[in-house]
Amino acid sequence: MYSWCKTCANWKKELEAPSNMRPPAGTQAQWDKMTSWEWPASPANIVQVFIQPGFNTIHINLLDLSTSLSILRRCARVPPNTTTVADALRELRNGIVHAGTLKVDDSTRDDIFENIRNLLSDNDVKPSIANFDSVMENVNKLANGKLERI
Numbered sequence: 001m002y003s004w005c006k007t008c009a010n011w012k013k014e015l016e017a018p019s020n021m022r023p024p025a026g027t028q029a030q031w032d033k034m035t036s037w038e039w040p041a042s043p044a045n046i047v048q049v050f051i052q053p054g055f056n057t058i059h060i061n062l063l064d065l066s067t068s069l070s071i072l073r074r075c076a077r078v079p080p081n082t083t084t085v086a087d088a089l090r091e092l093r094n095g096i097v098h099a100g101t102l103k104v105d106d107s108t109r110d111d112i113f114e115n116i117r118n119l120l121s122d123n124d125v126k127p128s129i130a131n132f133d134s135v136m137e138n139v140n141k142l143a144n145g146k147l148e149r150i
């Protein structure tokens with residue numbers, strides 16, 4: 001039987017609080033598979049608390065967009081709209097990559113650029129982009145095939 005020391009139990013209680021973890025994530029978390037003693041050492045260790053049930057909680061690849069989005073979706077501190085707009089872009093990206101040709105028609109291209117603009121303009125994403133106007137200008141040039149060498 002898995003038992004929790006006082007420190008880990010306090011961390012668990014805080015992490016699964018509704019202000020931090022979106023229900024029903026707390027009840028689905030695989031608490032017995034977590035290295036709770038590592039939580040205080042680094043935020044990278046805490047992501048295992050928010051990983052989807054069934055995922056490997058030890059080797060988490062945060063560079064994988066799908067993994068990162070699934071973690072953010074379960075975190076109550078991340079507004080739902082941010083992951084929704086990112087998900088739309090991820091689905092378009094996966095559709096192109098999995099098709100193998102990397103070619104898209106005009107309609108798909110327009111959808112992609114609309115989704116890029118939506119994600120960059122999201123209220124929680126935009127403040128993290130220092131030169132937002134310049135980025136949007138280049139996205140628009142790229143969408144119109146008019147991006148020159150930078």
Ligand SMILES: [Zn+2]
Binds near residue numbers: 004007037
């Ligand atoms: Zn402990």
